[in-house]
Amino acid sequence: MIKETDLNTAIWLLFLGVPLAAWQMGEIYTITLATKICVLALAGVGLNIALGLGGMVSLGHAAFFGIGGYAMGILASHAQSYAPIMETPFLIEGTKSMPVIWVLAIIMSGIAALAIGALSLRTNGAYFIMITLAFGQMIYFFAISWPAYGGEDGLSIYVRNDFPGLNTLVPIQFFALCFAILTAVIFLSSRLEHSRFGMALQATRQNETRTQAVGLTPYKIRLIAFVISGMICGLAGAVSADLNRFVSPTMLSWHTSGEIMIFVILGGTGRLFAPLVGAAIYIMLEHFLGGVSDYWQIFLGLLLLMVVLFAPGGVIGLLTKREAAHD
Amino acid sequence: MPLALFAEQVLNGLQFGVMLFLMSAGLTLVFGVMGLINLAHGSLYMIGGFICAAVAAFTGSFLLGLGAALAGAAAAGVLVETLVIRRLYARDHLDQVLATFALILIFSEGTRWVFGSFPLFLDVPDLLSGPVSLPLGIQYPAYRLMIIVVGLLVALGLYLLITRTRLGIRIRAGESDREMIAALGVDIAWLYTIVFALGAALAGLAGALVGAIQSVQIGMGEPVLILAFVVIVIGGIGSVKGALIGAILVGMTDTLGRFLLPQFFATFMENTSATTIGSSLASMLIYILMAGVLIFKPQGLFGGAS
Amino acid sequence: MKALKTLMASAAVLMATQATADVKVGMITTLSGGGAGLGIDVRDGFMLATQMAGRDDLEVVIEDDQRKPDIAVQLADKMIQSEDVDILTGIIWSNLAMAVVPSATAQGKFYLSPNAGPSALAGRGCHENYFNVAWQNDxxxxxxxxxxxxxxxxxxxxxxxxxxxxxxxxxxxxxxxxxxxxxxxxxxxxxxxxxxxxxxxxxxxxxxxxxxxxxxxxxxxxxxxxxxxxxxxxxxxxxxxxxxxxxxxxxxxxxxxxxxQWNKDIDNAANAAFVEAFQAEYGRLPSLYASQGYDTANLIISAMNVADVDDQDAFRAALEAADFASVRGDFEFGSNHHPIQDIxxxxxxxxxxxxxxxxxxxxxxxxxxxxxxxxxxx
The missing domain is CATH 3.40.50.2300 (Response regulator)
Structure with missing residues (x-):
């Protein structure tokens, strides 16, 4: 069968190649779709750290994705209207600079992940799934009913934010930026997986008692992983907001959490490139089935069901014929 | 504040709680016995509402509709259990979440395909339309009183079923040791199907009862599903008693929060922003309640160590 | 008087059919999920009007936004970037409109709203290429x-x-x-x-x-x-x-x-024709949303009769004139391109x-x- 590393290289090259080809042929929309896949895959890579490595089934990661999005929305909308966010005790102004926005998005979603994680990780199993879901809903309802930043209407940013040296409004340049971030984060996530911390994290998933016996604190390890995972989702949210030039509470809804999870599982839980493959399949299905029937979600549902029942290793598992190390 | 208004709001909270109990009882039973997280439970609630509306429109009888909703939801439960769910018991929670999420998509769009995109009509039976007079001068809708009664009867029925019958013994045995009761010769597959159908029927009943005073439409089950999750997390997953107490706690907190918080903020701030802030906070209140419970009892109020 | 107006409009249709370039309309509306009924009505009303006008130089591309803002934005990008539409329309919900309209108009496309009218787009956020054919939300x-x-x-x-x-x-x-x-x-x-x-x-x-x-x-x-x-x-x-x-x-x-702003018993020829044709075509009574979709299509057709869509200034002036037989009776645009009408x-x-x-x-x-x-x- 195909070796997973070979397959990963092929996937990576494919994802670089298709948009470049589309660029040459003037198929602008294909580039936009590829960018969307990259951004959603980035959120998936974040979730995969909690889900695949740490075995933490979180149904509330939309919260971090949305907080990242709102970090971008709030900063950029203040820059757009030239109204400072805060004047006392010291002046904070909005910004249209992507790197600054990203850093803030990562910090804000990290803080949220720390708070939610610290409470949620006191529980496990089904409790953990439902408490993360409920925290997600709490933030979702807050965003809808809080009028300052548009409530359910969300925030529109008319022009994409700036990145030094690039014209981000040109689709291929923005794609290149997103693809570079995705590649960097996948690389970091692979380093993390094979680091001492990554080993310890996987140990907590496989056997909690034994992990404790060797002197590690599973709670602390899980919490750190949960925060890293939330931070990556926050970054993905900020980039996604820039792709759409728009943020709204929909980013925070539990359907978003479900979709991010679907990307990971469709690709193959715990595998490095799973989120990219999963997001690609999902977006393409949405794109093509949507044109075939108004009731396309039935087919999407059936397909997902088939994957869960008959291909537990996801698509990558199917191609490499090796059962994923998830238990 | 007039006492009658407060008493009426308490009744409203109780009625909301009882309705949540009908949803959560099935969810918590299925989790307790089979260890399954079923996100599609809300779809069974929706199916109950749609079947009741369709049958009531066709026959003109709400009672027939209610019966059909119970039977239809139970049948849908059996179908789903034998085709899909039983393959998931041995899987981890992750696979269960994804598979039942897929079922939501199939059920929602399937229902839309069959019944169309517009909400269906379902009204309370004539016998129970209009209010009844209660002490303190309260006028309370008869139908809502009926929901409270039905809900409490179901709670009693479930209690008797679990403590007094052979099926109940098996259910309890299944909760404490799945392998053992299979070894003792109990037909475990059959037991699981029955429990799942029972949970589905309760969800269908709730959907039909509530459909008559709310609206029968696609996606009606999802907000209730999430509240039901909150309920069983507070009560302790797997505990029917916990579900009852959790449901009433959530019902009361939500109803009284929506009612009292804006008034509380209005005592020290301008009216419009008090309403906005009070309502925003009220919508998050049950989640705050849940977080509070889990800080002190990570397994919920009545949850055993799992 | 109104009958005369209708007659003149249809005469104008005959005369102008060959004169202008093809117009491509991109419709983004909600066709699946909970709010699908509204989108289906807008679509059906719109398509009915194009059928009745019998125009083969008006092409409509329809996509389902699932009531999700990010999907709506993506579809708008697709229609602008690869379908190269001239006019966008169809959005039902204010929050989706807020996501799509500012960037679509900034990219030089016309947007005609058949339902949502958020205040932000009526006041400081108004745009010369944005027209609301329904109402301002208030x-x-x-x-x-x-x-x-x-x-x-x-x-x-x-x-x-x-x-x-x-x-x-x-x-x-x-x-x-x-x-x-x-x-x-x-x-x-x-x-x-x-x-x-x-x-x-x-x-x-x-x-x-x-x-x-x-x-x-x-x-x-x-x-x-x-x-x-x-x-x-x-x-x-x-x-x-x-x-x-x-x-x-x-x-x-x-x-x-x-x-x-509309009801099926408003007494004018356009409305009577609309209600009758809608029932004949779809077997149900038209709704408010269907009437708005129908008016939107007729507004576009009226502008096509007098101006070429590639000449944006002329086309915009033609839209501003709102010279079509609205099913609501009298209809005109205010300075911010929102309706002035009886309610x-x-x-x-x-x-x-x-x-x-x-x-x-x-x-x-x-x-x-x-x-x-x-x-x-x-």
């Missing part, structure tokens, strides 16, 4: 406030969901209403149980109730209100009383007064087995929106 609520004055209500209890359109609704009502408020409640978006609110209404000593609860929320409220025994008069905007959901409310809605007061009645509305008066005549002064277009 309009129907303002008419309800005016109606409350004429009905001599002096102590209203008002409620709406806690989100921007809900806040706009109550602001709109209060802008016109001159009496006292017995209470003001913001409910949760998507809330379906109103027992607690109805209890407060009962205790408040109000003489009337105004509510804005679109979709399933309104169905639930009306049924629960009818069962509660509170018998104060209720007023609402047309959204809770349109043809699609009225059948689900049933008797609980009978006699309720609501405000709308009627309707009452829910039962015709045979079907619940529907009839007009009982006019709430506001030649009404424009409150934000036009903030708009820099003049």
């Amino acid at each position: 309009n129907l609520h303002e008419a309800a406030g005016a109606y409350a004055n004429s009905a001599e209500y002096a102590n209203s209890f008002i409620l709406a969901p806690n989100y921007p359109a809900g806040q706009d609704a109550l602001t709109g009502y209060k802008r016109m209403y001159e009496g006292e408020l017995a209470g003001e409640i913001y409910t949760q978006l998507g809330q379906t149980d109103y027992a607690a609110e109805i209890a407060q209404i009962r205790a408040s000593g109000a003489d009337s109730v105004y509510f804005f609860l679109p979709g399933g929320m309104g169905i639930a409220f009306l049924k629960q209100y009818a069962a509660s025994g509170v018998d104060l008069p209720v007023v609402g905007p047309a959204f809770s009383f349109d043809q699609g959901i009225l059948q689900a409310v049933g008797d609980a809605a009978l006699g309720v007064v609501n405000t709308s 009627y007061v309707r009452e829910v009645i039962k015709e045979g087995d079907v619940y529907t509305n009839r007009i009982i008066g006019t709430g506001l005549e030649n009404h424009a929106d409150a934000y036009a002064a903030d708009c820099s277009l003049n």
